[in-house]
Amino acid sequence: MNALLIAHNTFREAVRDRVLAGLVVAGFALLALTRIASPLAMGEDLRLTVDLGLSGITWLGMIVVLMVGSSLVAKEIDRRTIFNLLSRPLPRSVYLFGKWAGLAGALSLVALVLAAALGAVVLLMGHAEYLPSIAQAAYLACLELAVVTSLAVLFSALSTPVLSALYTLGLFLAGQWCEDLRRFATQAPEGLRTLLETVANLLPNLPLFDIRTIAAGAQTTSPEHLALATVYAALYSGCVLLLGSAAFESRDFK
Amino acid sequence: MAVRTVGLTKEYRHPWTMKVTPGLTDVSFEVRRGEIFGYLGPNGAGKTTTLKILTGLLKPTRGRAWMLGTPVEEVSSRRRLGFLPEQPYFYDYLNGVEYLEFVARLSGLGGREAGEAARRWLGRVGLGDRARLVLRKYSKGMLQRLGLAAAMVHEPELLILDEPMSGLDPFGRRDVRDLILEQNERGATVMLSSHILPDVEALCDRVAIVLRGRLERTATVGELVEGGTPRIELRVAGTPVVELPATLQGVLERRTSGGDTVFTLHDPARQQEAIAWLVAQRLEIRSVTPVRGTLEDLFMAAAEGAAIHASVERRSA
Numbered sequence: 028m029n030a031l032l033i034a035h036n037t038f039r040e041a042v043r044d045r046v047l048a049g050l051v052v053a054g055f056a057l058l059a060l061t062r063i064a065s066p067l068a069m070g071e072d073l074r075l076t077v078d079l080g081l082s083g084i085t086w087l088g089m090i091v092v093l094m095v096g097s098s099l100v101a102k103e104i105d106r107r108t109i110f111n112l113l114s115r116p117l118p119r120s121v122y123l124f125g126k127w128a129g130l131a132g133a134l135s136l137v138a139l140v141l142a143a144a145l146g147a148v149v150l151l152m153g154h155a156e157y158l159p160s161i162a163q164a165a166y167l168a169c170l171e172l173a174v175v176t177s178l179a180v181l182f183s184a185l186s187t188p189v190l191s192a193l194y195t196l197g198l199f200l201a202g203q204w205c206e207d208l209r210r211f212a213t214q215a216p217e218g219l220r221t222l223l224e225t226v227a228n229l230l231p232n233l234p235l236f237d238i239r240t241i242a243a244g245a246q247t248t249s250p251e252h253l254a255l256a257t258v259y260a261a262l263y264s265g266c267v268l269l270l271g272s273a274a275f276e277s278r279d280f281k
Numbered sequence: 282m283a284v285r286t287v288g289l290t291k292e293y294r295h296p297w298t299m300k301v302t303p304g305l306t307d308v309s310f311e312v313r314r315g316e317i318f319g320y321l322g323p324n325g326a327g328k329t330t331t332l333k334i335l336t337g338l339l340k341p342t343r344g345r346a347w348m349l350g351t352p353v354e355e356v357s358s359r360r361r362l363g364f365l366p367e368q369p370y371f372y373d374y375l376n377g378v379e380y381l382e383f384v385a386r387l388s389g390l391g392g393r394e395a396g397e398a399a400r401r402w403l404g405r406v407g408l409g410d411r412a413r414l415v416l417r418k419y420s421k422g423m424l425q426r427l428g429l430a431a432a433m434v435h436e437p438e439l440l441i442l443d444e445p446m447s448g449l450d451p452f453g454r455r456d457v458r459d460l461i462l463e464q465n466e467r468g469a470t471v472m473l474s475s476h477i478l479p480d481v482e483a484l485c486d487r488v489a490i491v492l493r494g495r496l497e498r499t500a501t502v503g504e505l506v507e508g509g510t511p512r513i514e515l516r517v518a519g520t521p522v523v524e525l526p527a528t529l530q531g532v533l534e535r536r537t538s539g540g541d542t543v544f545t546l547h548d549p550a551r552q553q554e555a556i557a558w559l560v561a562q563r564l565e566i567r568s569v570t571p572v573r574g575t576l577e578d579l580f581m582a583a584a585e586g587a588a589i590h591a592s593v594e595r596r597s598a
Contacts (some may be wrong), residue, residue, distance in 0.1 A: 032386050044372045111431060114336040114364040115387045118356050128316045201552070280338040281293075 029117050030125040037099070037129025046094050047137060050087045054141040057083045058148055073149070078243040080145035081164045084138050085239075088172040089199060096179030097195055098188035099126050101153035104280060113280070120272035125181045127268055131173040138169045163253065164232055170260040171236035171270055175199050177264035178231070181271035184278070202233035231263055283439050284312035284335065286342035287384035291494075292465045304330045306494045307344070312472050317465050319485035319502075320474040321580060327494040328474040329367055336364045336540075349439055359590050360389065367444045369428035373417035376410050377403050377427060378418060381434050384470035388435040395434075397521040407456065429457060431465060440464060444472040446480055458484060490580060513552055514574050515544040519566040524553060526558050541567060 041047055061079045065072035087235050100123070103109040112122060143164035149157045178198050182191035205227045212223035238248050291304040305327040309541055312318040322328045333339040335353055351358035371380055382592070388407040390398060403412050406426040411419070419427065425448045429530035432440060446454045454477070461484060465471055475481050481488060482502055489499040498505070520542050525533055533555060546555050549571065559566055 029387060032383065036375075040372065040374055107366065107368075108372055108450060110336075110366040111362075111369060111371070111384060111428075112387065113338060114359060114362065114366070115355050115384065116389065117387055235360045267357055277340065280333065280341060 028123045030128065033112070033117075033122055033125025034132060038210055039085040039129075039131045041091075041095055041130055041133035042136070044095065047091060047133060047221060051137060051140055052088050054083050054137075056196075057087075057143055057146055059120045060275050062148070067175070073152060073154060073157070074243045076148060076152075076237055077145065077161065080141070080148070081168065081242055084141045084165060084168045085091075085171060086146075087141070088134050088137060088168065089175065091137065092130075092172060092175050092179050093192045095177050096130055097182055097183055097192035099130060099277075100183040101186070101188045101191060107280075109280060119275050120269075123180060123184060123272050123275055124268055127173075127177055127239050130180070131169075131176050134172045134176065135169045137278065138165050138172065140221035141165075154245070160238075160245055160247050163247055164238050164242040166236055166253070167248075167256055170256055174231050174233070174236075174263050175202075175261050177267040177271075181267050181274075184271050184275045198231065199233070202231035204231050205230040206234045227251055232259065236257060282311050283311075283314045284318075284346070284348055284351070284472060286310055286331070286335075286344065286346040289334060289341050289346055290343040290344045291327075291334060291339060293318045305334075305341075308491065308494075308496045309500050310489050310496060312470060313487075314470050315465070315469040316486040317461065317469065317473070317484050319481040319488035320491065321474060321478070321481060321488055321564075322474070322491040323476075326491045328491055328496075330442055330575070331491070332364075332441055332474060334474075335441060336362065339546055361438040362386075362437065363432035363440045364440040365432040365440075365445055367474075367545055369431070369445060371416045371424060372426065373415065374414050375412045376415050377408055377419075378412040380427065381430055384431045385434045388437070390467065398434050398436075403427075403436045406430045406460070420466075422450065422453050425449055426453070426456075427462060427486065432551050433460070436467070438469060438470075440469050440471045440473075442471065444475055445473055445476055446477045454480060511549055512571055513546040513549050514568075514570045515546065515553075515555060515559060516570070517542050517544070517559060521562070521564055523562050523564070529558065531553060 059075070061072075061076040061245055093209065102111075103112075106205055109122075113119065144156055145165075146161050149155075149161065175195065175198075179191060179195040182194045185191075186194070208223055208227040208230070212220045212227060215223055238252075241248065286446065287309050289308040290306055290392070292298070293302045293304055295302070308327070308331060320328050320331065320346050330339060337356070339351060339361060340354075346353045349361055351378050375383070378396075381402055382395045385395035385398050386392065400409075400412065403409050406429055406527045408423060411521065416424070416427070425445075429442075429445060432442065437504055440461075442461070444459050449457060458480060461471055461473070471484075473481075475486070480524060485502055487499065488505065491496045516538075518541060520537055520540070525535065529546075529551065532546060532551060534545045534547070536543055536545070544559070546552060548594050552569070556566065556569065
């Protein structure tokens with residue numbers, strides 16, 4: 028119950044923040060740009076619109092995670108608003124979970140708005156067959172942003188906003204390459220292979236959430252893939268938040 | 282007991298040099314149910330550290346504490362607690378009623394109940410007409426009132442208030458005094474820290490004085506004040522040029538006040554001797570006023586004593 032209250036308040040904070048509204052406007056501008064640039068796409072204008080529109084959801088969402096998520100808890104500690112919360116019957120783990128859920132909810136709202144705008148553009152172009160793939164890709168982008176948000180919340184609870192943003196961005200980029208790392212591990216010597224595989228398993232497997240290329244061709248992914256991605260996002264975010272809670276539990280608020 | 286601490290100690294360790302700085306050393310005290318307990322000390326004495334340990338914001342290095350019988354490390358110990366932090370900060374994107382409703386629900390009130398309590402308490406602290414104003418537009422005094430309302434909105438059994446009079450004008454201070462007394466009459470135990478000693482003297486049943494992280498004394502306000510040194514003030518008209526008599530050297534001091542001269546006699550037993558001397562000097566005596574020791578005097582004396590003690594300890598080390 029208290030997690031929902033914290034989530035609701037975090038969602039309210041994010042929605043009232045100008046950053047979120049600004050990024051939605053930026054998303055619309057990106058879509059408009061793809062239409063203006065369509066004559067340069069040499070017949071691939073629809074593919075370009077869908078690909079850029081879906082990439083925009085992830086990258087603009089990532090900007091929100093870095094700008095808002097990285098300071099989500101640190102800002103509360105710095106401004107001492109956290110004193111009014113943790114002096115109530117609110118476990119610190121519930122507080123962290125609520126913060127994550129609130130921001131993940133706000134990011135999902137942004138993704139929904141941008142995906143709806145992309146869907147509307149595609150419909151206006153007379154290609155309704157793209158709608159299922161756009162919906163799937165937007166759903167997976169929400170899961171990807173939820174995973175990255177959990178990392179931002181973890182670092183934000185233990186570090187300064189700048190360091191937290193750097194760590195989150197670093198893991199986001201490393202997570203994009205974790206399949207390459209896994210491939211590289213298969214060709215490495217025995218000792219190094221184990222190390223690389225361990226690192227690849229610890230990094231967030233973000234390629235799992237990327238179906239932009241097939242969505243740009245109006246193809247959909249299997250329900251099994253969607254289910255696997257959902258379970259992976261829940262487990263990975265849960266583990267990160269549990270780790271964050273364990274470290275946050277012993278933190279002093281001077 | 283509403284609050285109990287045993288050997289509460291907090292040490293801060295520098296992350297690089299590993300140097301240990303004591304914040305609180307072996308503090309033990311009890312706050313009885315239904316009383317108003319003042320926790321006094323100068324800046325950096327350890328008042329806020331103690332209150333933060335009680336409210337779960339800091340972990341003690343050693344020692345234990347209980348609130349309403351529950352160890353403070355358990356989240357449930359804060360179920361019946363209302364806490365006002367020093368210089369409280371709030372979410373500036375919320376308005377007054379949204380904020381109070383939010384914290385009331387966090388403290389266990391249901392949605393409807395929280396909404397009603399939020400509106401009632403905003404009115405109670407004089408912010409009823411600012412319920413929909415966003416908090417970034419509140420003044421410092423208004424935020425302090427909101428903080429008090431947030432501490433009391435769920436009508437807790439125990440109130441811990443860190444500098445509740447801070448940032449308030451005299452009218453605001455009077456309102457807060459009335460509010461604290463009203464909550465105490467309702468049955469709430471109140472523990473407050475304050476720098477404004479006349480307010481503490483007017484409100485508290487008992488006080489504890491903490492200096493340099495150590496508890497110096499715990500007593501009723503009456504015990505402390507009665508234990509102080511009384512004096513007599515003799516006010517005479519004008520500012521006459523007279524030399525203090527040799528027999529009263531060291532016990533009689535002179536100062537001017539509002540065009541008059543005030544002689545302070547530190548030994549009340551020699552009152553007649555001092556009056557006889559003033560009459561002999563043909564001075565016009567306007568008043569003779571016995572003055573009892575104030576809490577402020579005693580607090581300052583205790584602080585000076587602790588400073589001397591610390592200096593002796595440093596020298597012997």
